[in-house]
Amino acid sequence: MYTITNLYIPALEGQNSTVHRNEVFRQNTSIIFNLEISNPNKGIGVYYDGINLTLYYTDAIVGVKSMPAFYQGHKKTTLHKVLVNASQQFWRGIEGGTLYLRVYLETAVKYKIFRSKTKHHQIDLEAYVPIGSDGRITGEKSIKLHHTLKLLKQTKYGNL
Numbered sequence: 346m347y348t349i350t351n352l353y354i355p356a357l358e359g360q361n362s363t364v365h366r367n368e369v370f371r372q373n374t375s376i377i378f379n380l381e382i383s384n385p386n387k388g389i390g391v392y393y394d395g396i397n398l399t400l401y402y403t404d405a406i407v408g409v410k411s412m413p414a415f416y417q418g419h420k421k422t423t424l425h426k427v428l429v430n431a432s433q434q435f436w437r438g439i440e441g442g443t444l445y446l447r448v449y450l451e452t453a454v455k456y457k458i459f460r461s462k463t464k465h466h467q468i469d470l471e472a473y474v475p476i477g478s479d480g481r482i483t484g485e486k487s488i489k490l491h492h493t494l495k496l497l498k499q500t501k502y503g504n505l
Contacts, residue, residue, distance in 0.1 A: 346385065347470055347490040349448060349482075352378035356436070357480030374436065376400065376408065376429045376446075381487075383422045390457035391417045394465070400429055401447040407435040416457075443483055446474045450490055469493040 354376050380398070384391050395414050400407040408429035417423055453465040470490035477483040 346383040347450060348381040348487045349472060349474055349490065350379045350381055350487045352376070352474055352476065352482045354476060354480035357476070357478060374431045374433070376431050378427050380425045380427050381422060382417065382425070384417045384419060386419050388458070389419050392455040392457060392462065393417065394453040396450060396452040398427065398429070399449045400431070401449065402435050402444065405434055407431045407446065443478070444476050446476060448472050448474055448490065449493070
């Protein structure tokens, strides 16, 4: 299970005027969040290949982050603090009110069952994260990532 918690965009906090907002955006383009990865399986470990995260605002890429491969034992939860430096294009499109970031995650995993490993399994997940004018998640405090729809993936890559 993959969950985003505590997403925070420091540049959005306390924005009162366009002048103030533009100055803050030039100084701090960070988007910070926690990615919680849980392995609820009993007796099955997971080998993760590198994890690639891409953040989107509307259809534009806001930023990307890659995380190294790791092993996660059974019944374990791993918390990764993720820092993404957003593109300047993202900041130009921001206005007041709630905005939605789409977080797209892709990786491949192998499962360790007793002493053997399975073949690679591709994982493509995404979530829409509502961000308030204070730069924090609105509504639910944790957002679960779900499997990407095949049609959406085809549209994203222009295969329609």
